[in-house]
Amino acid sequence: MTSPAVSTVGAGRVLANRVLVTLLIAGLAAAWLLPFASMSPNRLASGQSVALGGALTMWQAAGMLVLTVMLGLAALQRPLSRRLAHGVTLTASLALLLITLYALGDYAQRTLVERSPSARVSQGAAFWVIVFCCALAAIDTLQRHASGWITRLGYAALAGGAVAFLLASGHFRDLSIMREYANIRDTFSDQLLTHLGLVGAALGPALAIGVPLGLLAHRRARVRGTLFSVLNVFQTIPSIALFALLVAPLSALGNAFPFLAELGIKGIGAAPAIIALVMYALLPVVRNTYSGLKGVPPATVEAARGMGMTQRQVLWRVEIPLALPVMLSGLRIVTVQAIGLTVVAALIGAGGLGAFIFQGLGQYAIDLVLLGAIPTIVLAVIADFMLQMLVALSQPAGTR
Amino acid sequence: MTPRTMPRLAPRSVLLIVLGVLLVALVVGMEQLAPLFRAWFPDQNPAMYERESFLNLTLAHVALVLVSSLISVGVGVGAGLFVTRPAGREFAPLVSTLAAIGQTFPPAAVLAIVVPLAGFGFVPTLVALILYGLLPVVQNTVAGLGTVPPQTLEAARGNGMSAWQILWHIELPLAMRVIVAGVRVSVIINIGTATIGSTVGATTLGTPIIAGLVGNNLPYVIQGALLVGLLAIVTDLAFERLERRFSFGASGATP
Structure with missing residues (x-):
């Protein structure tokens, strides 16, 4: 059911990769409409929402913007060839995932410096949607590319390793869930x-x-x-x-x-x-x-x-x-x-x-x-x- | 599998009827068994769950499963149809993978994640059941439509049938047995997950079980578990019959 039919689909269309376009729209809508993080004065109080724009530093925002544009170009497959578009999608979705994770931990660290020690920062709905969309974009591209076991295993190991490194480095230590941990x-x-x-x-x-x-x-x-x-x-x-x-x-x-x-x-x-x-x-x-x-x-x-x-x-x-x-x-x-x-x-x-x-x-x-x-x-x-x-x-x- | 013959069919139908009658009798008349439980657990007082009638618990449980399954089936079959039409074929690999990966997620964990996001009680449990119940339906709809031989579709097109006619008169009837099998899996999982829903504030047959486990009251546990176990078995047997009705001649049913 997979490769031959799919690989010819969309060759001449403006939106060559409609799956990626859908995921991009979902991610952007979530970033626009849903809270990225929430801040509460203590463990049990309900939090106040923080939008994505309010949580990012300048370079994080710039990085996310560049990666989103790259993913958009990959979805159009216009200046890029199909093979190149796959490579760009795999790289950019992983990078976007890691920036999102990093930005959340960084926001928690920056915010809690100036608040009482009992304050808590938690991840919001937009965070989950962005992470989910990045993962799906990568999975879909691996399938389109008909990658073998070794590529998939390598990619999964790279992504898992990077997330594990962020976790182990204590970057998330100020996030509510890690304080609970x-x-x-x-x-x-x-x-x-x-x-x-x-x-x-x-x-x-x-x-x-x-x-x-x-x-x-x-x-x-x-x-x-x-x-x-x-x-x-x-x-x-x-x-x-x-x-x-x-x-x-x-x-x-x-x-x-x-x-x-x-x-x-x-x-x-x-x-x-x-x-x-x-x-x-x-x-x-x-x-x-x-x-x-x-x-x-x-x-x-x-x-x-x-x-x-x-x-x-x-x-x-x-x-x-x-x-x-x-x-x-x-x-x-x-x-x-x-x-x-x-x-x-x-x-x-x-x-x-x-x-x-x-x-x-x-x-x-x-x-x-x-x-x-x-x-x-x-x-x-x-x-x-x-x-x-x-x-x-x-x-x-x-x-x- | 060899085709099932009549003599093997009959005892199953009898079993379905007997267990169905037993289920109804227990739902309505569990309270009548109070002396039995009192004799069995003399130290336990009360020995009969009375905070809510078993009829109400069962109806709430069935309503939860019924509503979630109807939505799951509607959305799931719709999604399965979408990714097997030319317009949505591009989404097919992603949807199939999602359905496969999603099913490795433990239902209890999905329930635990969805519920706090949506608050406690009936609606969040419903949302979790819908989300989880979707996956087997989507998977089996795609698989079932995939079993329709291309020659059959070609022949139908050659006869001048429209895409709708082909879907309605050829594809869906041929895929029906596999789709129903997916619905069966979905419903049985949902009956079980709805039971766990009582830990997040939904009223179901799991409520007496949890109350009994927390309060160390074995009779409560037995009463709830007996009913929900029977409910699941009767539902499964009924689906087995339904599935067999949709098999055309050669039965591909797995044991």
Whole structure:
């Protein structure tokens, strides 16, 4: 659906790249109409809006203007060739993103020097829209250019590295969200590890149970229908209900056998969370194992048998290697899903990044909510990206 | 998949009817089970959630999901149609990528980000549900329209059908099963996310669950979770039937 049709589109039009034009208009409208930042006298008071124009220094404004004009020219593709326009878009959108981030941190630093130490500067809606539009412009251009994995990975690493550098340099230290982070720094790394630990603790059993079940579904057609129906029911039940329904039997178990409670098997905490995550993870693991094995050509299996391989050898040396890409995409679905569901596990006392979200919602502390939500999203996107690469790498040499 | 045969269809319909009746009975008559919960949890007082009737909670939950899903489907199918027409084809790769990346975002995190921006309560939860529910619908609309064979479209054009006629009589009917599958995913996710919406002030079936978890009252938790779990399962079974109705002959349904 992508490159050939798209690359010829717009060759002779005035607006050669209408996606970029749309994004530019959205970004400019946001910069014009929405607040870029907000200033409040303390942590809980509601802020007063600051427009983009009021927050920038001279050179920042000039830089943003130049980059916007460059993006406009790239969208027209008039004096620039298509290839050059792509290069300009990629460079200018990243630069614009970084200037926007830098300007926000810089504004917070400049403003708070002359205010009381309890004053807070937060990012506003225009900030988010500009960052979002820059990211979309880059993603769209990478697709138009039909860039390979290496270009995309390199670009993502460059952008991620630059943002990480700004974060690590302490440039944002006066931003409200980073002050909130400074308060919870120690708990933050604990909860992050708890979050990852829960996901890991669920993935192990899910694979250990799911892969053999997928094999069973492949070998025994009779159990297949029932198995998938039951697993589908697990996926259907809302996460919070499944977590909560496990609280009752586990607390009964813990009460009846105190030694189990001492092992951590009780109503709330990690045990029900991990069990629920495993139940959710089973359907994608089993389904992808099954369809991966089903996709192995029967002639290949036949040939392996003809060479005198035992059934076990056929499984390990032929079927599983060929089914691996599909099985790994199941792992990808499950990992991303588990990272998200673990947020909800905080409600039953299992901890994780969700703890900040629900704590923040309870205190109307939006920064705390964002400190839970943004890292969760970043974790999910990184896991998705890495497992996508793994799937690509696991393709058998002949089919790559 | 082998084509499903009649004997395998029947038990599913029975299951749908039985669970549907059970759901309605529990929604209306949960209060009648109070003695049961009191016997089960003798130390828990009260052992029955009474701050709001389960009928009202269920209706509020269903209304939230229904309104958000209707808007998601309208906007999502519209966006899917736009990017598959000549005028919008340029936006197709970006929209597809956005739908794919967006779905890796945890629904709970999306809810948590949208809600403070828009205030607490029904409307912000609705906005979050619409935004998240859009993605599977867009993705499946684009995918479904993509499965229509080009020869079929060519033949329709050759017969002198207008673009509208082709869309209405050829493309949409052929893509319908995949689109409905997307709506199913969207609705099921929304039922779950609406439950979490009770942590941000929306009244849903999640309200007794959260009240029970916060107040350490297991009966509340069980009552809410039972109803919302049943609601999701019944909805899913109903969609399964609907999807099957739109499959033409060869069933491509995944298990």
